[in-house]
Amino acid sequence: MENNNKPIVNLISKPKDMLRTVYTACRTCYSADMPINIYNDANDEEKMLKLIERVISSGHYSTIEHIQVSFAISNVSRACTHQLVRHRHMSFSQKSQRYVKEKGQFDYLIPPTIERNQELKEKFIKFMGEISDKYQEFVDAGIPAEDARAVLPNATATSMVASLNLRELIHIANLRLCSRAQYEIRMMVKGMCDALIAEEPWLKPYLVPKCERFGFCDEDKSCGRKPKLEELKNAANAVAVL
Ligand SMILES: Cc1cc2nc3c(=O)[nH]c(=O)nc-3n(C[C@H](O)[C@H](O)[C@H](O)COP(=O)(O)OP(=O)(O)OC[C@H]3O[C@@H](n4cnc5c(N)ncnc54)[C@H](O)[C@@H]3O)c2cc1C
Numbered sequence: 001m002e003n004n005n006k007p008i009v010n011l012i013s014k015p016k017d018m019l020r021t022v023y024t025a026c027r028t029c030y031s032a033d034m035p036i037n038i039y040n041d042a043n044d045e046e047k048m049l050k051l052i053e054r055v056i057s058s059g060h061y062s063t064i065e066h067i068q069v070s071f072a073i074s075n076v077s078r079a080c081t082h083q084l085v086r087h088r089h090m091s092f093s094q095k096s097q098r099y100v101k102e103k104g105q106f107d108y109l110i111p112p113t114i115e116r117n118q119e120l121k122e123k124f125i126k127f128m129g130e131i132s133d134k135y136q137e138f139v140d141a142g143i144p145a146e147d148a149r150a151v152l153p154n155a156t157a158t159s160m161v162a163s164l165n166l167r168e169l170i171h172i173a174n175l176r177l178c179s180r181a182q183y184e185i186r187m188m189v190k191g192m193c194d195a196l197i198a199e200e201p202w203l204k205p206y207l208v209p210k211c212e213r214f215g216f217c218d219e220d221k222s223c224g225r226k227p228k229l230e231e232l233k234n235a236a237n238a239v240a241v242l
Contacts, residue, residue, distance in 0.1 A: 005109055005110060005115065006075060006187070007073060007074075007075055007076045007080070007184070007187050007188040007191050008072075008073070008074045008191075009072070009073050009188060009191030009192055009194075009195055010071065010072045010073075010195060011069060011070070011071055011192075011195035011198075011199065012071065012072045013068075013069065013070035013163075014068075014070075014196070014199065014200070015067055015068065017039075018067050018166075018200050019045070019048055019049075019052075019200070019202055020039055020042045020048070021039075021066055021067060022048075022063055022064055022066065022067060022166070023038075023042050023048040023051060023052060024038045024039040024042065025062070025063040025064075025066050026051050026055040026060070026063045027042075027051060029055075029063075049202055053205075056206070061167050062167075064165070064166040064167045064170065065165045065166070065167045066165070066166075067165055067166040068163060068164070068165050069163065069164065069165075069166070069169065069196060070161060070163040071161070071162050071163075071192050071195065072159075072161055073159060073160050073161070073162055073188060073192075074157075074158075074159035074160075075107075075109070075159070076109070076159075076184065077108070077109040077154060077155050077156065077157060077158070077184060078152075078153075078158050079154035079182075079184070080109075080182075080184040080185050080188055081094060081158055082154075083182065083185045084162065084172075084185060084188070087164070087168060087171075087172055089164060089167075090162055090163065090164040091162070091163045091164070092160055092161070092162050092163075093161045094158060094159070094160040095158050095159045095160065097145060097146070097149040097152065097156075098144075098145055098146035098149070099145070101139060101145045102132070102135060102136075102145075102152070104132070104136075105128070105129065105132045106131075106132055106152065106156055106157070107156070108128050108153065108155040108156055108157055109155050109157055109184070110125075110155070111183075111184075128153070128155070131151055131152065131153060134151050135148050135149070135151050135152060138151070162192075169192070169193075169196070169207070170206045170207065172189055173189060173192075173193050173206070173207040173208065173209075174208070174209060174210035174213055175210065176189040177189055177190060177193070177207075177208060177209040178209040178210060178219065179209070179223040179225070180219050180221065180223070193207035209225075211225055211226035212225075212226070215232075216228065216232050217229070
């Protein structure tokens with residue numbers, strides 16, 4: 001069945017006291033006190049956020065690896081999840097195309113560029129119907145689902161549970177919220193970030209495209225949101241000459 005193109009993303013698991021846990025990890029590195037005392041005494045949010053920002057900005061990333069979060073994700077294409085599974089510090093459990101047979105028209109996502117063009121959209125939908133018929137023909141002929149799936153397209157809808165630590169989530173947000181990332185994974189990662197920020201607003205400054213975090217763009221084709229690194233270097237050289 002044709003879908004509404006919006007990833008469905010829900011945060012299903014996160015530790016309690018995320019901020020205090022990260023703060024305790026940060027503070028433990030610079031304190032003679034026992035971590036449990038640091039944890040129990042931590043109650044000044046401003047002080048905690050200040051230290052965390054200093055520690056993360058200095059690249060001391062182990063401190064944010066103690067936080068593990070899990071998301072339930074559905075209504076995304078296999079093309080989209082194929083990109084997510086390239087991230088090596090994540091854990092995935094994805095709907096199997098071996099054990100779950102498609103019945104009738106399989107669910108699929110229509111890319112917005114095709115969705116916006118009525119003529120191409122109709123062709124796309126017709127083609128999905130033809131693929132579905134072919135898939136069914138193979139299954140009916142006794143071909144196992146694990147082989148019949150060979151005809152299914154990248155647009156096939158899928159679902160997964162995805163878990164990762166905070167360091168990896170920040171890394172993924174920095175890469176995949178960038179306007180150079182493909183639209184669907186951008187929407188999915190935005191859904192993950194928004195769901196977590198709704199419960200942990202202090203993470204908002206970190207769950208942003210890399211240019212927001214670092215103040216410059218390192219992409220070949222920049223969207224212009226931030227200056228390119230060379231532009232900043234040239235500007236700094238010009239100031240040095242003055
Ligand atoms: C806009 C965009 C376009 C892309 N286009 C393509 C493409 O055309 N073709 C393609 O194949 N891929 C493409 N990719 C995927 C990309 O090459 C990475 O595989 C993917 O983004 C995972 O990123 P990562 O390796 O930084 O992160 P992760 O796998 O999430 O790892 C996080 C960090 O851990 C460290 N790390 C992990 N594993 C290792 C290791 N083995 N050795 C050393 N350090 C490690 C690195 O510092 C890494 O940045 C694209 C990604 C983006 C964002």
